[in-house]
Amino acid sequence: MTRIRKKVLEKVTSSENPITADEIYRSLYKHANLATIYRALNWLEDAGYITSIAFGSGPRYFFPKARHYHFLICEVCGKIQAVKECHLASSKADLEEHYGFIVLDHVLYFKGICKDCKKVRR
Numbered sequence: 001m002t003r004i005r006k007k008v009l010e011k012v013t014s015s016e017n018p019i020t021a022d023e024i025y026r027s028l029y030k031h032a033n034l035a036t037i038y039r040a041l042n043w044l045e046d047a048g049y050i051t052s053i054a055f056g057s058g059p060r061y062f063f064p065k066a067r068h069y070h071f072l073i074c075e076v077c078g079k080i081q082a083v084k085e086c087h088l089a090s091s092k093a094d095l096e097e098h099y100g101f102i103v104l105d106h107v108l109y110f111k112g113i114c115k116d117c118k119k120v121r122r
């Protein structure tokens with residue numbers, strides 16, 4: 001693994017929330033340009049270290065493959081919040097029983113109005 005890939009992986013791993021390429025670039029701009037960071041992220045994703053998700057035309061968010069998040073997407077300001085808690089273990093068992101389907105993973109996001117935008121609306 002090259003030095004820059006290692007640095008990018010460290011960023012993704014140490015970030016408490018999923019992180020965008022732009023955010024990584026902001027802290028690594030002395031070491032690499034944005035294109036290099038994208039290449040490193042693609043490599044890390046292909047190699048199975050990290051995974052990513054994008055919503056509509058928004059940026060792609062990267063996080064370690066071992067972590068699992070749900071997402072809250074604000075329809076007003078576009079902010080994306082990651083939720084660490086997952087309560088879907090029982091649904092998984094139900095799906096497996098009802099459909100005979102082996103569930104390996106799931107992606108879940110909620111659309112709505114964030115705390116800040118809710119305040120403005122009042």
Ligand SMILES: [Zn+2]
Pocket residue numbers: 074075076077078079113114115116117118
């Ligand atoms: Zn909002």
Ligand SMILES: [Zn+2]
Pocket residue numbers: 068069070085086087088106108
């Ligand atoms: Zn979940």
